[in-house]
Amino acid sequence: QVELVESGGGSAQPGGSLRLSCVASGTTYVVFWMAWFRQAPGQEREGLATINRDGIIQYDDSVKGRFTISQANDKKAVYLEMNGLKPEDAGMYYCAADSLVVRTSYLRANGYKWWGQGTPVTVSS
Numbered sequence: 001q002v003e004l005v006e007s008g009g010g011s012a013q014p015g016g017s018l019r020l021s022c023v024a025s026g027t028t029y030v031v032f033w034m035a036w037f038r039q040a041p042g043q044e045r046e047g048l049a050t051i052n053r054d055g056i057i058q059y060d061d062s063v064k065g066r067f068t069i070s071q072a073n074d075k076k077a078v079y080l081e082m083n084g085l086k087p088e089d090a091g092m093y094y095c096a097a098d099s100l101v102v103r104t105s106y107l108r109a110n111g112y113k114w115w116g117q118g119t120p121v122t123v124s125s
Helices: none
Strands: 002-007 010-012 018-026 033-039 046-052 057-059 067-071 077-082 091-098 119-123
Touching: 002 091, 018 033, 018 091, 018 119, 033 067, 033 077, 046 067, 046 077, 057 067
Parallel strands: 010 119
Antiparallel strands: 002 018, 018 077, 033 046, 033 091, 046 057, 067 077, 091 119
16 A cells, blocks of 8 residues: 655745645555646646656646656655746645556546545635
8 A cells, every 4th residue: 555645735826836745655666656636626637747766757738847746766755846836726736656557647647546635735816
């Protein structure tokens, strides 16, 4: 079993920055992919960025150039540096992980087995 705990959410002004963290525990040796998803009220969970142990990264177009995903050296944590925040970036941010994710599911919620509880992000002036 893999447990994921997110932190770092909060409030920011438009144009501001936040850094989210996700720490994995349990049988972490089986984790190969870790990703960040966002869910706004009444909307589906959308994939933002994913990274694997080899450093392969994929971003959704909506955050490319503004958000940066990275991982800890021990591969047991993943981070999301968010710059240039927009009001539409607000929502609950979830960390997800899995051992194997097919290419077509890199940024799809059904591609990941383990999930954290989420950390909220608000963006307003």
